[in-house]
Amino acid sequence: MSRNLAAAVGGAAGAVALVGIVILLIWFCLFHKSSVSRNSETGSSEPSQVGRHGGIELTVRDARRFEIEELFHATKNFSDKNLIGEGKFGEVYRGLLHDGMLVAIKKRHGFPSQEFVDEVHFLSSFQHRNLVTLLGYCQENNLQFLIYEYVPNGSVSSHLYGAAQQSRDKLEFKHRLSIALGAAKGLAHLHSLSPRLVHKDFKTANVLVDENFIPKVADAGLRNILGRVEIAGPSSQAAADEIFLAPVYISLDLVREFRTYSEKSDVYSFGVFLLELLSGREATESPSSDSNQNLVEWVQSKQDPGIMSGIVDERMGSNYTAEAMEEFMSLIVPCIDSSSERRPAMSYVMMEIDRIREKERNLTTVMGERTPIVTLGSQLFEAKKE
Template sequence: MYSYMPMGSLSAHLHGNGAHGRLKLDWEQRTTIALTVAHGLAAIHSAGPRACHGNIKSSNILLTSDYEARLSEHGIYTLFNMSSFVDATRVSGYLDPEVVASTRVTRAADVYSFGILLIELLTAREPADDALCAKGLDLSRWAHSIAREDWMEKVFDAELVRQQGAPEQGMEQLLHLAMDCCDLRPTIYEVVSRIEQVRASESRA
């Protein structure tokens, strides 16, 4: 049971929900969401070496009226046979390839999923995008395939690019962080620090 989250899920904001079109999220709201998800994940990981969320995705990110994020479905994977859980979630686009191979959820796998979520937040592309899947790409490999000088035109959400107050440098820094999460798997504490650094540099500008 959860407190009522008046703004619904992050997925609904980014991709629309039923008859409702997608809702606009500005740069401040997106960075707030990224930071509060990272803080929530850090709190879970601090509970012990095996503590992890296991099912990070935008439909499990619920938003308060201040656009702070709340993680739902923490640990739900423990209710399933792991092979069944992996089979059910592999098509979502968030699942770490190492989990598919080992059928074991880890904190590093959470960081991978957070990286995919962060790319989704910056691009408004769904991780299981049909066009990307047809090319054998996930969000991380797709972002890597685009030259950096083309990111503003081809990668970032056009709605975000058009908004005032969305700094190009900050957007690029968060996209680099997202790709690092997928490739290098830093700790979630390092991720929190890097997001805070991006926000702090903007406040000094």
């Protein structure tokens, strides 16, 4: 009896030990497969990353670590001839890499930090046709660099009311709808990610167009690298940027005003972008000489799409249908509502623009409207008789 009991106990113990070994082997295999070392200044390649974003493992595109010598060579020692702009991060230069690839290089003074590297790896992981790709980074000699794909035809703002705008140029309504749709797709993609990414600095100047005039949203999540940004001080550029930001929330603890960001604040910014596409001018302007309101305040006070016909860009002529234009104007109003709860989701805005665009295409085809052709450079869209 005791012998049988001992055998039973021994068998049970052996089974438990065997199960334990199997569990250990399974755990080791899974851990080995999923774990990765952190990205470091050595530029090592990892397929995934676990960082500050809630401990969620993300499959990422490997951000390249550039050598500073390569960046100096690409920009001819950061020649003024290659300086193409200046933004919140710093100066922006056009560069030509050894492999013939054109890039946009953002440069600022800054001490090396692992947080900067982690954020670059995070932001560079998001690939979409309507997002400007962050290719990599460099931080040496107390300088920090961000390297993006180069988008050759500049920003939508430059074509609407900036350096590339000329009196003979015009963006047809259908093409403005296409630009709006592409930008909406870029933002909607950011909002669909897990964890979600809020742009935080969406504006017309941050929507670029490539050689085929495909819109690409730039600087997505760049404020994450810049850190928390207080409300801008007085300047013409600050005022132009300020108008794209949703109403301010007050931080009582700090007794200061700080911006808080969400998907709905991106929707507000997108509504201002649509208003500039509609009017062809900066939203900081007044709708008329006898008004002391800017375009956004004016639309918010009226809450009536019908009155917006008075600010439609005259360069579009009459090459659009009243029905599609009215629906486009009706979409702008809720986007710039002062209440975030009343603003639609970006996915809804995207679908509505797509629907309006298709309706405009179908109606104008039936009407036998002129067929636009696309050209490159500052001369955007012209039309010719079929």
